[in-house]
Amino acid sequence: MRKPTLMDVAAKAGVSYATADRVLNQRGGVAAKSVQRVSDAIELLGYKRDVSAANLARGRTYDFVFFIPSQAGAFFDELRAAVRREAHARLSERITVTLKKIPAFDAERLADALENCVDSKITGVCLVAINSPRVRTAVNALRAKGVIVLTLVADMQVGSRDAYIGLDNRAAGQTAGRLMSLAHRNGGVVLPIAGNLDAVDHADRYAGFLDVLPKTVTVLPIVQSADRPDDVENAVRNAMITYPKLGGIYSIGAGHSGLLAALSGRTKMRPIVILHDLVAHVRTALTDGLVDAVIDQKPDHQIALALDAMKSLSDGDQLPVGFGTIVPSLYLQDNLPPASTGGPTESPTL
Amino acid sequence: MRKPTLMDVAAKAGVSYATADRVLNQRGGVAAKSVQRVSDAIELLGYKRDVSAANLARGRTYDFVFFIPSQAGAFFDELRAAVRREAHARLSERITVTLKKIPAFDAERLADALENCVDSKITGVCLVAINSPRVRTAVNALRAKGVIVLTLVADMQVGSRDAYIGLDNRAAGQTAGRLMSLAHRNGGVVLPIAGNLDAVDHADRYAGFLDVLPKTVTVLPIVQSADRPDDVENAVRNAMITYPKLGGIYSIGAGHSGLLAALSGRTKMRPIVILHDLVAHVRTALTDGLVDAVIDQKPDHQIALALDAMKSLSDGDQLPVGFGTIVPSLYLQDNLPPASTGGPTESPTL
DNA sequence: ACCAAAATGATAGGCGTCAATCATTTTGTT
DNA sequence: AACAAAATGATTGACGCCTATCATTTTGGT
Structure with missing residues (x-):
């Protein structure tokens, strides 16, 4: 049997279409017992309003x-x-x-x-x-x-x-920290880099990161780069010289190109690198093995x-x-989502 | 201006509604030049058929x-x-x-x-x-x-x-392997457990796992458990005794309860554990720190x-x-998606 | 120029709902 | 019982599109 319409509901409830409609759309002026009968009929028939038809009628x-x-x-x-x-x-x-x-x-x-x-x-x-x-x-x-x-x-x-939609930055930082911990079960030294800790998102990520790191992992003083690639590059180069055993880098913000520049050519024996947002050049870096993990906020x-x-x-x-x-997504080299197509694809049928 | 209707298209093309409709729905019997004019008008106006209205009319x-x-x-x-x-x-x-x-x-x-x-x-x-x-x-x-x-x-x-929808099992195995590698940068010993390697999904995961593991990581002979919890439990217990330095376990199939039983109480200094499918008890185990990572196929x-x-x-x-x-999802303790609600939620409006 | 074939126009009823109007029946009150 | 108020019924024209029918115009072939 086909899907019930409001007509069916009205019939089942023993009222007119008009009354059923008044109940459904809460227009008022309906006796309590009629409301009840219509509600029961809706329940009984499993009626669900056809929103396409409704929107069509409303001109919505x-x-x-x-x-x-x-x-x-x-x-x-x-x-x-x-x-x-x-x-x-x-x-x-x-x-x-x-x-x-x-x-x-x-x-x-x-x-x-x-x-x-x-x-x-x-x-x-x-x-x-x-x-x-x-x-x-x-x-x-x-x-x-x-x-x-x-x-x-x-x-x-x-x-x-009315609502906010956005990354749980704390969870993102924790995820990074958790992964960093897994890679440093016997301790180690890691370097966090942020754009600016005055920005709440960066601060939250950093806090989350610290949340989950065990005491056996040494966290170097955080670098604040203002997301400038040059500053990031210098900071990373210096850290790698000062701490030859640097085991991990967590890049909290942007300025990735500087990071990648400092790392280039070091696919072997380099620190674990975790960064944010799977944009095109980050994807490439991940595929090429220049970085290890990307935390994405799924735009x-x-x-x-x-x-x-x-x-x-x-x-x-x-x-x-x-x-x-x-909730942040964690991408390694092997579970990358397909690259999004350039533009909207031409649909063959209208 | 509101969205153009097929009437607008017909007017723009200088033809009747009937002809525009014949073109749109490819009913045939239209002169080539009329087809062209209608197509142009559609293009020009950015007309897009209102599928709700269409389905309504069709009774689709x-x-x-x-x-x-x-x-x-x-x-x-x-x-x-x-x-x-x-x-x-x-x-x-x-x-x-x-x-x-x-x-x-x-x-x-x-x-x-x-x-x-x-x-x-x-x-x-x-x-x-x-x-x-x-x-x-x-x-x-x-x-x-x-x-x-x-x-x-x-x-x-x-x-x-007509189509198949399913996990890329090879990628899933590779993801597990990649994570295992990150946790064993200085080498180590890991144990794979599968239900049955004759099942293509398990075999693919295993192959993917081996794909990405470096030679510095020793892979023990795979256990085939037929997904029986008891067998899994015994295998894990034995492996932990035989190889005290066992650094990781990759559970390819099901039979998780046996695995969890063997691990219970060992939240410190236990092997890294990676398994599949974020079902309820696996979620609990992950939250409790009994396992480290879950690879999910997003039902x-x-x-x-x-x-x-x-x-x-x-x-x-x-x-x-x-x-x-x-593409498999990789979950650590901190980036778990919200648990799905029990049933369909009651919607306030119909 | 004639005629059949092809193309086009015009129009109607329906899909399920909304929103509105007007007529009619049922309440509750005194 | 009388009467206003409240509730209900009946109906209608959209909304954008589909499908069908029938009338009319245009085209191509000879």
């Missing part, structure tokens, strides 16, 4: 806007590519996605962009947050208009946005989650607890 | 059936749970999923079940394949009727099914992929190359 469309910084470094490029892919894939589901590029670290421009879309008919926005009064104000204005606001990768104050997954969340929230659903916390 | 529903063995061991339980979750989540997308339990390793029962659904109106089936003539015949009969057939976890002859992901694939294929789309190959 989902218009989402992503604000992603044009920051140097490949990670945000990956994120943007992921947005484009997902957007393309969901075009036929009444979902429209616009991607806006914001100059890196530019709170004013971000605020401008947010303010610009206050009066357009937007369902939800998703931004890499920057902490600034104007940004907060703009976000509040949007939410006051019923627009769903999500933060991605970088959060802002809890309560000022594709984050974008997919963001879209799902915005859709659910704008439909009035609640998100499950713990939603949005991205 | 997707009826899928999963045949999953009731095999001992928690893995297939997880797989079944994943089917139920996904099925529930997609109920409102005109997708119906039926889950059938097949006695483990029972090719005849599987064939029975497959034959039983030949004449029902099923869109696609997904089975954990067993190699048997009757199964092959039943599958062929289904495919002859236009039913999509997918294999899951265990494959059958290429060409006899949830496999089910989601299977549903996507069956839907695409039954819509006449092609699958991208490499589709269905599951």
Whole structure:
């Protein structure tokens, strides 16, 4: 038997379609016992509203806007590519996605962009947050208009946005530390390198890293490189000279090219190297055996989650607890996910 | 401006709705130049057919059936749970999923079940394949009727099914080997344990494991346990006595309880332990520090992929190359995914 | 230029739901 | 019992597309 429709429900409940509809959509003005009968009928028949038909009737469309910084470094490029892919894939589901590029670290421009879309008919926005009064104000204005606001990768104050989707940086650092421990069961010396410990994400990763390292492992003073490749390169070269038995390097932030430069040519007897984010040149380095492990925050997954969340929230659903916390992926040379295809593939059928 | 409809396309192309429809759905009987004009208009407007509306009009529903063995061991339980979750989540997308339990390793029962659904109106089936003539015949009969057939976890002859979704066992073994290598940079002794090397999945994992281990690591003769916990326990105990410096254990198959029993109480100075499939008690063991790493084949992901694939294929789309190959996930204690909720959660709104 | 064949136009009913209107019946109150 | 308020029934036109039918126009061949 085919899926039951609301007509079937109404018949089963012994009420008219109109009443069943009033119950289903909570329009009010229905006697308690009728509500009960309709609910029972829904339960009994296993009725599930056909959301496609509903959205069609409602003329519902989902218009989402992503604000992603044009920051140097490949990670945000990956994120943007992921947005484009997902957007393309969901075009036929009444979902429209616009991607806006914001100059890196530019709170004013971000605020401008947010303010610009206050009066357009937007369902939800998703931004890499920057902490600034104007940004907060703009976000509040949007939410006051019923627009769903999500933060991605970088959060802002809890309560000022509808949800946050981002890496569990502590867990990421712990994962790195755990792997480093496995490789140093008899102790050893390791070097952590961060961009800037004032950034919460780097600080969290570092804390997680220290969490799990046993006392038998000596942790050198952390290098803060401001993610500048040259500084990273110098720090690594110096460390390898000063501590010939350097057993591991954990690169917490970016500036990978300097690290790779310092390591190049040393595929044998080099420290264990763990770093973050499987961007193209990191993938190459891993494949080539220049580094050992990559901790990834799955940008594709984050974008997919963001879209799902915005859709659910704008439909009035609640998100499950713990939603949005991205558990880090651990990649060695052999379990790399397939490289994402360049652009959205041309689909043969429309 | 809102999303263009087929009406807009027709207007833009300067033809009637009927002609635009004939082009879109390839009904034939359209002059080449009209086809061109419509195609151009589609391109120009960025028209994308609203598949929900289309499916609604067509009365299209997707009826899928999963045949999953009731095999001992928690893995297939997880797989079944994943089917139920996904099925529930997609109920409102005109997708119906039926889950059938097949006695483990029972090719005849599987064939029975497959034959039983030949004449029902099923869109696609997904089975954990067993190699048997009757199964092959039943599958062929289904495919002859236009039913999509997918294999899951265990494959059958290429060409006899539409797609296979399953773990890249070689990569899984390599990942285990790579991790083992990292933990044995100065050499060591490791013990592999498999259920049965005649099973291709176990053999592939073993081969992958050996692939990447350096010569400095000594691999003890592999134990074949037939996945019997007692045998595993004895083998591990013996190995730990015979080789006091045993540095690692790679458990390729099941029979984990025996392994855990042999290890219990030895959280300090025990071999590195790597095993497969993050089922409940393995998760506990990992959290408790009884084992070090788990290689997982992501049953949830496999089910989601299977549903996507069956839907695409039954819509006449092609699958991208490499589709269905599951890259293993590597879990340490700190990057465990959240435990899946017991059943489908009650949704507040219908 | 004639005629059949091919191409195109016009239109209708339906898919399951939403949102709205209006008519009718059932309550509860005094 | 009378009456307003509340509840219910009945119906309708979208939404974007599919499928079908029938009428009309254009084309190609001779």
